[in-house]
Amino acid sequence: MKKITLKELAEVLNMSVSTVSRALSDHPDISEGTKKKVKEASVLYNYTPNLRARYLRTKSSGLVALILPEYNMFFIPALMKAISDVVNEQNYSLLIFQSDDSYEKELDIIEYCNQISVDGILLSIGTGFDHKKDLMELSTGGAPIVLLDRVWPNERISHVSIEGEKISERAVKYLSDMGHQHIIGVFGSMDLTITKTRHKGFLDGLKDFDQKVKGKALIIEADDDVENVLSKILKENPETTALYLMSDEVAMKVYYFLNKNGYRIPEDISVLSISDGTLPFLIHPKITHFYHSPTEIGRRAATILFEQMKSNEPSVQDVRIECELVELDSVKNLKEAAKG
Secondary structure, three states, X not given: OOOOOHHHHHHHHOOOHHHHXXXXXXXXXXXXXHHHHHHHHHHHOOOOOOHHHHHHHHOOOOEEEEEEOOOOXXXXXXHHHHHHHHHHHOOOEEEEEEOOOOHHHHHHHHHHHHHOOOOEEEEOOOOOOOHHHHHHHHOOOOXXXXXXXXOOOOOOOEEEEEOHHHHHHHHHHHHHHOOOOEXXXXXXXXXXXXXXXXXXXXXXXXXXXXXXXXXXXXXXXXOOOHXXXXXXXXXXXXXXXXXXXXXXXXXXXXXXXXXXXXXXXXXXXXXXXXXXXXXXXXXXXXXXXXXXXXXXHHHHHHHHHHHHHHOOOOOOOEEEEOOEEEOOOOOOOHHHHHHO
């Protein structure tokens, strides 16, 4: 069906153009009955608002952009859903972009978003982000930006993330409390800030025990042969009783390796992870984990973005989301086992 204009829709409804426009925008002066009638007619007659006209009239495109380094089956879907819910509540539309973890593509997307006059940008930074230089550029001009999950703590742009260092320190303490004195921490790319903070927290956690708990940190890059590097470090450290895994992506690779090579979890080796709460319940045995809520991060980041979009003098917010320990089946209590 051919699309009709706002004027033609108003003629069909025998209403003024301004009444139809305000009804479509949920203006409080328009009755609910009129809004319902107009919206039903807009669907029936295939009316689509002209974004350029809206921008000229309101200085708002009604668009918010979400830029992600990649899509995956764990954290990202729930994050997108939470953000989409907030955007819809504000009667905005959400544009989603993938930077493929490319620094150049990330900047191109941000430039494009400013060219089409998006009202705000939610950004999860990639591995090539030149933090100091780019944060200076991002914080001057263009649409408001809020960083989420993969962030770079700073004083110029609001950001929402978890307490990576504290969680890793808590992980070491929890495993120690369960009697584990030889722990290997397994981490992803050190190009990411989230890896660096979780890695630092792990090492700091070991220091807190003054050699009573010993551990090593293993870095797994994207192109590494996971089976070879895991096999090597476990053979070199046969006293290891527990693994701490920094993410679902790492956990999936490690679980596959352990099962393939005959390790029994938690009888032979215990596993503790940071997770969005999906993977731990899909594999056996279920993984004890620190719950990293994509829903809370998404809602908080989107809410902050809309606050900044509406404020003439927005304040920079540094929001750290707490992570809850969810005890399932993958960590053996060695202290209790010793008593038995």
